[in-house]
Amino acid sequence: MLRVLNSIFGIVLLLVIVSCSATTTEPKEEGINPNSDILAQFSFKNKIYSIEGNMTPAEKIKKEIGKIEKIVVDEIKENGQAKIFDSKIDLLESTKIFSIQDTDKDLVVAIKINDIYYTAIFWGKLD
Numbered sequence: 001m002l003r004v005l006n007s008i009f010g011i012v013l014l015l016v017i018v019s020c021s022a023t024t025t026e027p028k029e030e031g032i033n034p035n036s037d038i039l040a041q042f043s044f045k046n047k048i049y050s051i052e053g054n055m056t057p058a059e060k061i062k063k064e065i066g067k068i069e070k071i072v073v074d075e076i077k078e079n080g081q082a083k084i085f086d087s088k089i090d091l092l093e094s095t096k097i098f099s100i101q102d103t104d105k106d107l108v109v110a111i112k113i114n115d116i117y118y119t120a121i122f123w124g125k126l127d
Contacts, residue, residue, distance in 0.1 A: 037052065037085075037086075038050045038051065038052055038085050038086075039051045039052060039053055039084070039085060039086040039088070039089040039091075039118075040082060040083060040084045040085055040086070040089055040091045041076060041082065041083050041085070041123060042068055042076070042080075042081065042082035042083075042091075042097075042111070042120070043076045043078065043079050043080065043081050043082070043126050044065075044066045044079060044080070044097055044109065045066070045079065045106075046079060046125060046126045047106065047122055047123075047124070047125060047126060048076055048122075048123045048124050048125070048126055049109060049111075049120035049121060049122055049123055050120060050121055050123040051089065051091075051111060051118045051119075051120045052119075052121070053118065054118065054119040055116055055117060055118055055119060056100055056110040056117040056118070056119045057117070058117060060100050060101045060102075060110075060117075061098045061099075061100060061101070061110055061117055062098065062099040062100060062101050063098065063099055064096050064097070064098055065097055065098060065099050065105060065109065066080070066096075066097040067080070067094055067095060067096050067097060068080060068081075068082045068091065068092070068093055068094065068095040068097070068111075069081065069093060069094075070082070070093060071083070071084065071091065071092070071093060076126065077126075077127070078126075079126065082095075089113065089118075090113055090114055091111075091113060095111055095112065095113060096111070096112050097109055097110070097111050097120075098110045098111070098112065098117065100119075106122065107121065107122045108120070108121055108122065
């Protein structure tokens with residue numbers, strides 16, 4: 001029961017943080033809808049993050065903290081792996097992961113794709 005309550009609290013906290021840090025500006029790339037479902041997921045420090053199309057302003061980016069090492073077609077099983085769900089996002093190996101000013105990197109990070117910083121939110125722990 002405590003685990004469920006912690007999960008619910010984490011989701012509510014995550015939604016508050018994301019709503020404060022993400023912009024609603026339309027992306028420059030044609031075809032990516034910021035209101036769509038999950039575009040991709042990746043693992044970093046034993047956590048899985050989801051990219052849904054929301055963006056983080058460049059002035060909120062702090063520093064590089066990691067990178068994508070491998071794109072997989074099956075389940076993400078190791079740190080540095082990513083899985084693409086929407087072919088319109090150009091997520092590649094060596095794509096950089098960044099921390100965001102005034103946010104907890106355990107809950108929210110950014111990933112730079114074609115000069116756009118996409119907000120990535122904590123989805124779950126890496127098994």
